[in-house]
Amino acid sequence: MMERPPQTVAHIGGIAAHVGREVTLRGWLQNRRSSGRIHFLTVRDGTGSIQAVMSKAAVGDDIFRQADHLGQESAISIRGQVRADARAPGGYEVDVAHLELVGASQDYPITPKEHGVEYLLDHRHLWLRTERQQxxxxxxxxxxDAVRTFFNSRGFVLVDTPILTPAACEGTTTLFPVPYFDTATAFLTQSGQLYNEANAMALGRVYCFGPTFRAEKSKTRRHLTEFWMVEPEMAYAALDDVMALAEDLVVAVITRVLDTRRPELAVLQRDAAPLERVRAPFPRVSYDEAVDILQARGLEFQWGGDFGSPDETALAEHFDQPVIVHRFPAAAKAFYMKADPERPEASLSVDVLAPEGYGEIVGGGQREDDYDVLRERVRAHDLPEEAFSWYLDLRRYGSVPHGGFGMGIERVVAWICGLQHVREAVPYPRMLHRLTP
RNA sequence: UCCUCAGUAGCUCAAUUGGCAGAGCAUCCGGCUGUUAACCGGAGGGUUGUUGGUUCGAGUCCAACCUGAGGAGCCA
Incomplete structure (x- = not known):
């Protein structure tokens, strides 16, 4: 090994602090332009990108010719002096004194030109390197991080719920079966909620945050078969408490992103104005009022059903804020939703619809806490009572009013980022026709 | 499961009324000392998703199938 002077390894994101000094940057070649005796190498390192200028006179023939053949995404380490320059994208550049090829890259599949979505998804492991995906x-x-901070600061305890479950949490949706040794079939969880209720009776206020699986053959911009959901659950809570919590959470998340991720929103060319309008209190309408709004807007919607995608979009367009819809018909919601004491055909349920057509981001409500009523619901829904005996136990041993909700992370991210499809909101999307990479 | 649309070079797309299979990017070769998805010149690169049919002749028209996309249904 040759003796070398001590090197300062810098990150491109903080390059401004190194102007006038010689630093080493370790990253990947994003693009290369050449003009005979001068190379312009755009280097990225995960914290940002910078233009590196290499002149033949400064580095000599060998290194200069090596750079001539560097393929896109070659891993390189460069050493050179940092300089502010108005001509450079980003305002700074590095005069290259030395370049080391760390890992070669030839025929990189994602070129500077445009690609189709299917091709990009086939190369998702490489697509993540682009500025937009970062x-x-x-x-x-x-x-x-904002979600976790929000719940942690309010005294909620993170209690993990199982991913392998013995049966449907609800009998309604399709589950992914998994062979469980040679004795049984397990299912990937579609919600941690039932376990959350048990955990809330132990710890008061809890939340779970993990992957969720739905084997629905949905082909829309709002659906994934594997997505991440945060689900809080509170003991001694009523529907109003659930709505207030959901509202506060959405505001906290939006506020955090606006405070800390303006540069990323700019990269995405996301108009921040609709996000800046988000502040409590959100408009709250009952399901009945929502139906009136839909009918007044000319949609043919009959009382009793859940909202379809066009209905959610129309409702969201009626307001310029997230809108809270409560007290859906009991028949349209899950068996564990508590009936409205004043109107048994309505349930103490709530959805939060995001603006701009992003649809339902939160769904939840107050849970049925009466043993006899809940057991009757289990039977009415043809659910195996044995499998739910532990769940019914929660109503036998110190039952209290309680409730919570689930918030889909990908839908929230898609909304904040202004994405056309939730598949870009998760690193490796799982969809009806996609299981790789 | 239904509706609509698409499939041509590694990628993104053209190809007139049915008449020689094309361009840009990428790759390779050459040129250029301030490029900004650099530019200029040259080269290689094709079972037009599959099968069958109509026709002198099919990327183009017809049928079936395959694959995918968008939407619906479904979906706390």
Whole structure:
């Protein structure tokens, strides 16, 4: 090994602090332009990208010719002096004194030109390297961190719920079966909620945050077969408490992203104005009022059903804020929703619809806490009573009013980022026709 | 499961009324000392998703199938 002077390894994101100094940057070649005796190498390192200028005179023939053949996404380490320059994208560049090829890259599949979505998804493991996908993933990270901070600061305890479950949490949706040794079939969870209720009776206020699986053959921009959901559950809580919590959570998440991720929103060319309008209190309408709004807007909608996608979009367009819809018909919601004491055909349920056509981001409500009523519901829904005996136990041993909700992370991220499809809001989307990479 | 649309070079797309299979990017070769998805010149690169049919002649028209996309249904 040759003796080398000590090197300062810098990150591109904080390059401004190194102007006038020689630093080492370790990253990947994003693009290369050449002009005979000068190369312009755009280098990215995960914190940002910068233009590196290499002149033949400064580095000599060998390194200069090596750079001539560097393929896109070659891993390189460069050393050079940092300089502010108005001509450079980003305002700074590095005069390359030395370049080391760390890992070669030839025929990189994603070129600077446009690609189709299917091709990009086939190369998702490489697509993530683009500036746009990095921005989405950073915002996703921020959303998740804001969610955890929100619940942790309010005294909620993170209690993990199982991913392998013995039966449907509800009998309604399709589950992914998994062979469980040679004795049984397990199912991937579609919600941690039933376990959350048990956990809330132990710890008061809890939340779970994990992947959720739905084997529905949905082919829309709002559906994934594997997605992430945060689900809080509170003991001694009523529907109003659930709505207030959901509202506060959405505001906290939006506020955090606006505070910390403006550069990423700019990369995505996301108009921040609709996000800046988000503040409590959100408009609250009952299901009945929502039906009136839909009918007044000319949609043919009959009382009793759940809202379809066009209905959700129309409702969201009626307001310029997230809108809270409560007290859906009991028949349209899950068996564990508590009936409205004043109107038994309505349930103490709530959805939060995001603006701009992003649809339902939160769904939840107050749970049925009466043993006899809940057991009757289990029977009426043809659910195996044995499998729900532990759940019914919660109503036998100190039952209290309680409730909570689930918030789909990908839908929230898609809304914040202004994405056309939730598949970009998760690193490796799982959909009806996609299981790889 | 239903509706609509698409499938041509590694990628993104053209191809007039049915008449020689094309361009840009990427790759390779050459040129250029301030490029901004650099530019200029040259080269290689094709079972037009599959099968069958109509026709002198099919990327183009017809049928079936395959694959995918968008939407509906479904979906706390």
């Amino acid at each position: 921005a989405i993933l950073r915002i996703r990270h921020e959303v998740i």
